[in-house]
Amino acid sequence: ADLEGDMMSLSDGLSTVTSSNNNQAMQQALTDMRHAAEDAKTATPPSLAGSAPQSPAMQGWRSAFDQLLGKISQADQLVKQGKLTEAKQVAQQIAVLRNENHRKYR
């Protein structure tokens, strides 16, 4: 998907993780989020158009998605352990990370 599509998938997934209490639905949402984050990591956002792949700005872009992927894995482990409340706390941290990165790159 393009970046906008990836962001829509992240958004759908995050609302499921935040609102659902169904273990399987939450795991599927986190899997979808992982794929969207991996794909978005390879994109160049309009705000960095023309930046070289190895520029500090593009390295910062990719490392933000590595942080996001780390949180997604953390939430996934918690859901697999049945710790849905803790998984939702990680979802809150994902929302903070989203807001920080939207301020930088959007």
Ligand code: HEM
């Ligand atoms: C789970 C976390 C995130 C969610 C739920 C999310 C959600 C969204 C949404 C709903 C949009 C608007 C899409 C549209 O144009 O209709 C958007 C745009 C955008 N997001 Fe995110 N986002 C997340 C994480 C991130 C991260 C980590 C970054 C950067 C490192 C990022 C960078 C951007 C950029 C650059 C745009 C504008 C895209 C464009 O102009 O084409 N987002 N995001």
